[in-house]
Amino acid sequence: MRRQATVLHLDLDAFFAAVEQRDKPSLRGKPVVVGGLGPRGVVSTASYEARTYGIRSAMRTAEARARCPHAAYLSDRFDAYRDASRVVMERLREISPLVEPLSLDEAFVDLAAGEASRSLDLDGARALAEQVRADIADRTGGLTASVGIASSKFLAKIASELAKPDGVHVVEPGTELDVLAPMSVRAIPGVGPATAERLRRLGVHTVEDLRGLEAVELTSLLGTAYGTSLHALARGVDHRAVVAERETKSLSVEDTFETDITDPRVLADIATTMSRRLSDRLRERGMSGRTVTLKIRHHDFETHTRSATLAGPTDDARTIARTATGLLTEIDSSSGLRLLGVGVSGMADWVQDDLFVADEEPDGGAEPELTSVAGASARPRTRWPAGADVVHAELGPGWVWGSGLGRVTVRFETRTSGPGPVRTFAADDPSLTPGTVEP
Known part of the structure; x- marks a missing residue:
């Protein structure tokens, strides 16, 4: 544990959906769901507008459609997400050499390892976080981030949750227990519905209630490793260091x-x-x-x-x-x-090709691959998943609004163009080709 609030946790808000809204002006301010689109599809990310309808990650897409049929349902574009993530991580490494990415949209930063650490009192840490958020929005074309700063990784992540969406929260050293006390036990990482129910039966609802249990009670209820960890976290104790990326094993x-x-x-x-x-x-x-x-x-x-x-x-x-x-x-x-x-x-750094793997995509709930219409069978098959980038020879760049029955509908707009017109083409129209991600 540290005497100063020098651990920063940054979490990009509704990241996949936010990238789609950024790149597709007609979807800004509207419910957007990213994930598998077929009958077995699963939601990856939902925009905040979609979350108001109860849509969440890992929900079946079919259930999400039933809850909010008017949302935009899009397949993922990982090239675009990686490009945005790279910009964010580069900005964080300008603060400190110790950056620990947890995923494309989330990272810890050890501010104590940075050049500005000596002058980072609470006001300085807050000002730094605001500057980082402003720079990220500027460099990524408008993506927002929530930032938490505290004396440990656990409290920094709690702080970023308190900052959501699009804010900053700094936990002053010495106030950690006060911050945690009124929170539901679900605020502690790893405490899900089943564990929360077990604790409820013991009369434990908040972190302060949890603090009243001895370690032996928790280990008896939840097992040694988890019970010991939960006992420490309830008291704000977390000694984990921020670890920068090392050789990939x-x-x-x-x-x-x-x-x-x-x-x-x-x-x-x-x-x-x-x-x-x-x-x-x-x-x-x-x-x-x-x-x-x-x-x-x-x-x-x-x-x-x-x-x-x-x-x-x-x-x-x-x-x-x-x-x-x-x-x-x-x-x-x-x-x-x-x-x-x-x-x-x-x-x-090499690949052994598996000669016995069938040449087909795994079924992850994607849209069925469309084939060319009758009379044009020589043209290679092209998939037009909703949300994918495309380019028309005359109308320019756009994205797939929908496809099926030998047709593909495209909305012609870009990140900077404003909402654009919608046009429908034959799925094998030679003027239409898969596009590339705008840098």
């Missing part, structure tokens, strides 16, 4: 769900989506891995991993997804999973 993608998930089909769809994201990260770094690991956390916080080692290293989304979902079939999810992750280790 493994890569992984994981998500903690707002509510426990029991449906194996939903979990398989999430694992497949994670495999695609993991494949993108591997290819971006020019790396591959030989061992695929599935990480799961049950409703009671019991955590397990299962691994499978391939004949050779791979960066292929299909291979990773097939292996991860195969491992998932060995898991009993009937009591609910609160976390799922897919990782790759045994890293290499």
